[in-house]
Amino acid sequence: MNHVSHLECSATGERHEAGEVHGLSRAGWPLLVRYDLDRLANAVTRESLVSAPVAGFWRWAPLLPVARERDRISLGEVTTPLVTLVRSVGETPTNVMVKDEGRLPTGSFKARGLALAVSMARQLGLHHLAIPTNGNAGAALAAYAGRAGMKSTVLCPADTPDINLREIRQHGADVWKVDGLINDCGRIVGEGARTAGWFDVSTLKEPYRIEGKKTMGLELAWQMDWSLPDVIFYPTGGGTGLIGMWKAFQELRQLGWIAGGLPRMVAVQATGCAPIVRAFEAGSTHAVPWQDAHTVAAGIRVPVAIGDFLILDAIRASGGFAMAVDDESILQERDRVAMQDGLLLAPEEAATVAAWRRALETGLVGDDERVVLFNCASGLKYPMAPVNQELDITQDIDFTRFA
Ligand SMILES: *Cc1c(COP(=O)(O)O)cnc(C)c1O
Numbered sequence: 001m002n003h004v005s006h007l008e009c010s011a012t013g014e015r016h017e018a019g020e021v022h023g024l025s026r027a028g029w030p031l032l033v034r035y036d037l038d039r040l041a042n043a044v045t046r047e048s049l050v051s052a053p054v055a056g057f058w059r060w061a062p063l064l065p066v067a068r069e070r071d072r073i074s075l076g077e078v079t080t081p082l083v084t085l086v087r088s089v090g091e092t093p094t095n096v097m098v099k100d101e102g103r104l105p106t107g108s109f110k111a112r113g114l115a116l117a118v119s120m121a122r123q124l125g126l127h128h129l130a131i132p133t134n135g136n137a138g139a140a141l142a143a144y145a146g147r148a149g150m151k152s153t154v155l156c157p158a159d160t161p162d163i164n165l166r167e168i169r170q171h172g173a174d175v176w177k178v179d180g181l182i183n184d185c186g187r188i189v190g191e192g193a194r195t196a197g198w199f200d201v202s203t204l205k206e207p208y209r210i211e212g213k214k215t216m217g218l219e220l221a222w223q224m225d226w227s228l229p230d231v232i233f234y235p236t237g238g239g240t241g242l243i244g245m246w247k248a249f250q251e252l253r254q255l256g257w258i259a260g261g262l263p264r265m266v267a268v269q270a271t272g273c274a275p276i277v278r279a280f281e282a283g284s285t286h287a288v289p290w291q292d293a294h295t296v297a298a299g300i301r302v303p304v305a306i307g308d309f310l311i312l313d314a315i316r317a318s319g320g321f322a323m324a325v326d327d328e329s330i331l332q333e334r335d336r337v338a339m340q341d342g343l344l345l346a347p348e349e350a351a352t353v354a355a356w357r358r359a360l361e362t363g364l365v366g367d368d369e370r371v372v373l374f375n376c377a378s379g380l381k382y383p384m385a386p387v388n389q390e391l392d393i394t395q396d397i398d399f400t401r402f403a
Helices: 037-043 046-050 056-063 110-123 136-148 162-170 182-195 209-223 240-255 275-282 308-317 327-341 347-361
Strands: 004-009 031-035 082-084 095-100 128-132 151-157 174-178 231-235 264-270 321-325 370-375
Touching: 037 056, 037 240, 046 056, 056 209, 110 128, 110 136, 110 209, 128 136, 128 182, 136 151, 136 162, 151 162, 151 182, 162 174, 174 182, 209 240, 231 240, 231 347, 240 264, 240 308, 264 275, 264 308, 264 347, 275 308, 275 321, 321 347, 327 347, 347 370
Parallel strands: 095 370, 128 151, 151 174, 231 264, 231 370, 264 321
Antiparallel strands: 004 031, 082 095
């Protein structure tokens, strides 16, 4: 059972029929799924959804597009916890929580989007999916497509961390290193979709990954007792998560399921690749592609985002802002949170801690506000400093050497 009414072009509002294979809209923009929310409100209540004996985000199935239960591809997705930062936030009393998405299958929140995209691909009878990726999306596609018995082709920038490449290959995808950035990979996937029969599951170039990411917003509302945080800091690459959560909040508000205001949405990028921050500051509707993109935070090294205008809309409509932080402060925060709060953040998410701290110092965020930072992947997927202290068991141990 689902409540999809149609799909809508995010730029022109043009209506597209549900139940057909869709990529971008006829005008070439991302498509958004629309629901009959009145009918949905008569069919289910928020209490019925959260008390259902269904694990993880599939409990939100009535707010998702997968019609038949047998098309759901599931790897045991969990409801990810909100973990309060205690020591790393310093003296000021604060209410800063990390939503730890690293606990999802394949170690990142890309599982949410790809679980939905692959389930819809099964519903629509597709067999061969292809994706450009900085690593995490490729791993999630490979795992879910493999489980669904579909082929996956994955193109990564050549400098993608080895652990990501191996994970993708281990799940049986046809994985290739490309001597370019993610947008170069995306161009090849687009050509393959036109000439080799691939279905392109690039960020926002099909309508369903965003519906999967939307579940972060639904889950957050439930976890916070149906009253949303004051501010959300989101590490922004293609922006699916930020746009998806903003869409979730609109739907929840229309359903009358949340009390109070909506959060200020903050897009966090790295100073080496900050097209959205630059466009926000310039007051532009679209972002100009970033040249020579570089940052340790691979997941947000995205020089061009097709949904740039949707990201910028959500930030502005929510009264939020966009902020870039440098690699040095990213790595500093990763160390601090790992050592003082026991959470191993991915660099992208350490960026949100750095941005929050700067926003607190400059008064953009108050110390009494409820803040949620997104940790989108397990820190275990990223290179860490080597250990080179050694003990020789044939010698007496010199205990003065220990710290
Ligand atoms: C993909 C990714 C992001 C960026 O997410 P978008 O929704 O595409 O902007 C951030 N962090 C990590 C770890 C990622 O894998």
